[in-house]
Amino acid sequence: MDYDLFNRLSQLGKRLIDLHLMKSRELNKTESKFDVPGSNMVEKTTYVSPRQLCTYSAVIGKHGLHIACPNAGGFCFKQSLETDAASKQAFKQVKKSEDSKEGRIYINKNQYFSRITLELWEYILCGYPILR
Missing domain, CATH: 4.10.910 (30s ribosomal protein s13; domain 2)
Known part of the structure; x- marks a missing residue:
């Protein structure tokens, strides 16, 4: 032996x-985070993809460029910019969050686990989708 x-x-x-x-x-x-205070009651689990989290809009106003990135819980990015260099940096930050492969699993209206990949959300063990 x-x-x-x-x-x-x-x-x-x-x-x-x-x-x-x-x-x-x-x-x-653990890689995922659960940092939002609340009731911790699981009402319904819902996966929100990175693209759903960060669909940004940009508006040029008299005080510079305003970039907003709304998501289910507020804004993942919001800034007023005055210069071209800052604008480019802001778009890089927005693009980075948009290209992320990590989404969120909401357990109720306000609370979620972050840094969840679609692959993990869709994982099935013994015929049971474990995160749903």
């Missing part, structure tokens, strides 16, 4: 068990 292989497989098995039983420290390294 290959002792090194057995030892490695045993370590992987323990890791898998700890993950399954929610005892693993790896579960503390």
Whole structure:
């Protein structure tokens, strides 16, 4: 018997068990965020894609360029700009958020988990869509 292989497989098995039983420290390294205060009541889960989060509009007024990026919870970007360089930088920031692959899962009107990919939202385990 290959002792090194057995030892490695045993370590992987323990890791898998700890993950399954929610005892693993790896579960503390979450990428998603849940920072919005509220009731924490799950009324309905809804995925909002990055493109839905950031459909921006720009208006040139007498005080410069105004860029607004409305989303379900307010504005992800809003600024009044005076110079060309600042305008270019603002559009880069808006474009970056628009091109993001991470959306949100709303649990009610105001609260959401952020940094959720569409792939994760659509993930099915044993025939069950786990995030819905």
